[in-house]
Amino acid sequence: MLFCCDANANSGFGHFSRCLNLARELRMADANAQIVFHGDFADFAKKLLEQYHFKYNTGLLNPQNVADFLTTATSFSHVLVDSYNLNQEFIDKAVAAPFKFILIDDFHAHQDYSKVDLLINFTIAAESLGYNAKNLALGTRYFPVKPELKEVRELKLKSNQYDLKKLAISLSGMPDFHPLEKQILEICNKVLSNCMITLLSSRNDVLQIDSQHQNEFVQLQAGAAMEEIYQNNDFIISGGGLVKYEAAFCGIPNATISLSDGVQRDTDLFVQQNLTYDLGQAKYFNEAACSASLVNAFQHKQLSAFKDGTLRNFNTAASSHLIQLLLTC
Numbered sequence: 001m002l003f004c005c006d007a008n009a010n011s012g013f014g015h016f017s018r019c020l021n022l023a024r025e026l027r028m029a030d031a032n033a034q035i036v037f038h039g040d041f042a043d044f045a046k047k048l049l050e051q052y053h054f055k056y057n058t059g060l061l062n063p064q065n066v067a068d069f070l071t072t073a074t075s076f077s078h079v080l081v082d083s084y085n086l087n088q089e090f091i092d093k094a095v096a097a098p099f100k101f102i103l104i105d106d107f108h109a110h111q112d113y114s115k116v117d118l119l120i121n122f123t124i125a126a127e128s129l130g131y132n133a134k135n136l137a138l139g140t141r142y143f144p145v146k147p148e149l150k151e152v153r154e155l156k157l158k159s160n161q162y163d164l165k166k167l168a169i170s171l172s173g174m175p176d177f178h179p180l181e182k183q184i185l186e187i188c189n190k191v192l193s194n195c196m197i198t199l200l201s202s203r204n205d206v207l208q209i210d211s212q213h214q215n216e217f218v219q220l221q222a223g224a225a226m227e228e229i230y231q232n233n234d235f236i237i238s239g240g241g242l243v244k245y246e247a248a249f250c251g252i253p254n255a256t257i258s259l260s261d262g263v264q265r266d267t268d269l270f271v272q273q274n275l276t277y278d279l280g281q282a283k284y285f286n287e288a289a290c291s292a293s294l295v296n297a298f299q300h301k302q303l304s305a306f307k308d309g310t311l312r313n314f315n316t317a318a319s320s321h322l323i324q325l326l327l328t329c
Helices: 015-028 043-051 065-071 088-093 147-156 181-191 226-232 242-249 261-272 287-298 304-313 318-329
Strands: 001-003 036-039 054-060 078-081 100-104 118-121 137-140 164-171 196-201 216-221 237-238 254-258 277-281
Touching: 001 015, 001 065, 015 043, 015 100, 015 277, 015 318, 036 065, 043 054, 054 137, 088 100, 088 237, 118 318, 137 196, 137 318, 147 216, 147 226, 147 254, 147 304, 164 181, 164 226, 181 196, 181 287, 242 254, 242 261, 242 304, 254 261, 254 287, 261 277, 277 287, 304 318
Parallel strands: 001 036, 001 078, 036 054, 078 100, 100 118, 118 137, 164 196, 164 237, 196 216, 237 254, 254 277
Antiparallel strands: none
């Protein structure tokens, strides 16, 4: 199988992360599977591929180099593409090639998916988008998680204790993305007490804040072992990307400040399903409103709503089910 995705300043970490999760799940299902990654990978992504012993080729994936891509891809039985840098012409040429073409898509951005062998969209609104591929894996019950998060989910769902002593903030995995980190951190510092607050950030400088109410503060680089972050924290604040989905999968109370219009629409659906608290949209950030929303969220002492939401919307074995669809499409 060839996994095609990028992990760079333009694409961020999400496309690569979910492909890596699926590749690891595929290897567990079939130890003899030959797996190669293809894309434009920043150093942190290359280190992860090397850590998990996956081969990779480097090259941009876009409509202008579809011929080069097909030359590389035709030696594989299955090709999975996860990228926004596609157009309908690219899809049409890929589905005509002699391999199974699997596409991960978030927004129904193209007109015709009818010849795609398997269409994957794990977003909460996926089933309402009217896809027409040969095989479909739609909705959060097909969310491809990091294998370690399955155990975190089971442990969190078994717990009936809730005491907000540890909180993590992870607004974006994008390199050099810093907006609102300091403001959100300072709000948490004001409204919480006796809490360990962890900021995951790509910034090179350490934010300096004066601790209030006996709070402690630690700053880690983005890309830390997220299973440890989820396991060790009682509440997560995210920018609405992959972290929102992972926190909800694990049944962890969390809040979202949405970084785009599309993320806000997705967050609204999460709120309806008791999967997150809404802190509004980043471009309309208001400190007083955000602070009031967080105070309200922090007063939620019962896990029942989040447990019900995650049990209703997510499946611990989602990645395994997805691999079976992928191998039989």
